[in-house]
Amino acid sequence: MSTSKSKVYPDAESALRGIVKDGMTLCCGGFGLCGVPEKLIGALHDSGVRNLTVVSNNAGTDGAGLGLLLVSRQIRKMISSYVGENKEFERQYLAGELELEFSPQGTMAERVRAGGAGIHAFFTKTGAGTVVAEGKETRVVNGETYILETGIVTDVALVKAWKGDTEGNLIYRKTARNFNPNMATAGRITVAEVEELVEPGALHPDSIHTPGIYVQRIINGSPYDKKIEKLTVRKRTESSHAMVS
């Protein structure tokens, strides 16, 4: 196998070299701090690139996830559905230093999925009759109002998976999957970080969540110290069905 064609990079910094630049657009996987490509975000931070437009469901927390790039003022605009866990975000937004576009979570997921699938716009009923519909084309079909939303494709996508092979095939774990498979399809260049990087054949072809065609670069990001935003447990005495926090 020719080294020049390898998708495998030794670390996050080298995996971003030559593909990140000021003013670029970025898709980023993760939900809260779950399944966030934290090593690649760290390398993006260290690269010093600025004026980023970032498509991500959330904006991290103060100093973690995308919060790292907010503190360093590298993000110009966020496209997100929920940004409630981040004080620095709030400060920059209220001071007019940060642009924000809210997209309903399902609309955002579909915009990214559609963009990656070559669907440049679609009609959805989500947000009809709300501020989300303002300035957008609407159409009534069979008595129901739909609004036109556009697909999203970005310069780069950063995703986090559990296992990956050197061909870029990815498998996610539990709810750390979230936006990652969708974001992976929407980057002109997609960089994946995985906890375990294996040789082809080690992952069962039927088990692949993201086929390697979507992934141009991959790193082994381990070790990981995964963060929990809201640790919630139950007492041993409670019934097995108790859900109360």
Next chain:
Amino acid sequence: MPWSREDLAARAAKELRDGFYVNLGIGIPTLVANYIAPGMKVVLQSENGMLGIGPFPFAGEEDPDLINAGKQTITELASSSYFSSADSFAMIRGGHIDMAILGAMEVAENGDLANWMVPGKMVKGMGGAMDLVAGVKRVIVVMEHTSKDGDPKFKVHCELPLTGANVVDMVITDLAVFSRPSRSESFKLIEIAPGVTAEQIRSKTPARYVG
């Protein structure tokens, strides 16, 4: 005596049916899971990409890769499945989820719902709420009848920015339950909390309803 938070959760749980796929919002709606009738099978959906939410983990058994949409640690069941955010909202928007139980800031007599934004305050975002109310078959709101300042929340029109237009099927408050058979009909007062009078409800409810 008005219904308590637990009473509200228990009342909302009475709307569940065997075999339902259900999405529960944050707050009182989350408590509904504690009141699923014994022997009834209800599958809980989490919009970050899971069907079959299990109970909270025992201390020390939490998994950072396993959280609900409120970012709380949870567990999986033998029947659970995981999927992407796009798949999650395909099942939500596509009408495959039977019921959503949500909180609200305001509900209007025509079924409009406002639960995501107060002008002048920092907006956190709508998350998946707009998709849920747009796509889920039946939407039940659980809320206090009045705000902390005593202002009615079930109104003629919503004054806050909407989450969805004409999307609410039932309103359960600490004072009463309002329901309507279809989204082209008016809400009807169907239950009153013990010790509360119909007149008291009327005086705290600008929304027009039957009964």
